[in-house]
Amino acid sequence: MYTRTVRLILTFVMIMAGALAGTVATAGTAHADGCYTWSRTLSQGSSGTDVTQLQIRLGGYPGYGSVLAVDGDFGPATEAALKRFxxxxxxxxxGVAGPNTFNKLYALQDDDCTPIHFSYSELNDCNSTWSGGAVDAATAKSNALRSMWKLEAMRHALGDQPITVTSGFRSYACNSAVGGASNSRHLYGDAVDLGAGPHSLCTLAKQARNHGFRGILGPGYPGHDDHTHLDHRAGQYWSAPTCGI
Structure with a gap:
């Protein structure tokens, strides 16, 4: 009886020790994600596809008037954007991307890699595909995804209230039908128009300056009194005179 009791006690202790060891081994480990799963900690000096994926999601945190490069190299600008995020x-x-950072990113994205508050359909409401624009379909869709992550950051900064997207990618046919400019950034998939809602058009235009948009056109700029336009043109151009921009 004594031997059996000792054996049971030892077995219980071993089970508990194993359970504790398992807990220690997995504590703080980021869970797998349907879109993308990071497998290592990232910090300054890291490079690779996993850094590129991180930069896409940090695109809305470059700082006032700046744009975060999506180049796969984790440098000072990426570290600063990560700290802001x-x-x-x-x-x-x-400024180190580990389990806590990755788990937050997983919580913020859907399985198709879009942020939870925006969708591809919102950024493409007048085309059946992503083709027919100034760039190939894959590029247009990729540009739209980057815009969505910037909008997600902007939405969070504005108190997590909804942002209304009224226009995104356009094919040449769609752009012509709505009277868009012949060189519109909408043709590249990297432009979005926002309508008023919980926030005024001026509030949207002003806030966008912090979230990586090179082009900002809003109230007071010809043809933009009813929406705020954001894009990723080559050089910075902001104009919303009514808003003091």
Missing amino acids: QSAYGLTAD
């Missing part, structure tokens, strides 16, 4: 969501702002 971490601070925005109450994480330790150490």
Whole structure:
């Protein structure tokens, strides 16, 4: 009886020890994600596809008037953007992308890699595909995805209230039908028009300056009194005179 009791006690101790060891081994590990799963910690000096994926999601945190390069190299600008992202969501702002950062990103994205508050359909409401524009379909769709992550950051900065997208990618046919400019950035998939809602058009135009948009056109600029236009043109151009921009 004594031997059996000792054996049971030892077995219980071993089970508990194993369970504890398993807990220690997995504590803080980021879960797998349907869109993309990071498999290592990233910090300054890292490079690769996983850095590129991180930069796409940090595109809305470059700082006032700046644009974060999506080049797969984790440099000072990526670290600064990561710190802003971490601070925005109450994480330790150490500029190192580890389990806590990845878990927050997983929570913010759907399985198709779009941020949870925006969708491909919102950024393409007048075309059946992503073809027919100034770039190939894959590029147009990729540009739209980057815009969505910038909008997600902007939405969070504005108190997590909805942002209304009224126009995104356009084929040449669609652009012509709505009277768009012949060189419109909508043809590239990297432009979005926003309508008023919880926030005024001026509030949207002003806030966009912090989230990586090179082009900002709003109230007071010809043809833009009823929407705020954001894009990723080559050089910075902001004009919304009514808003003081």
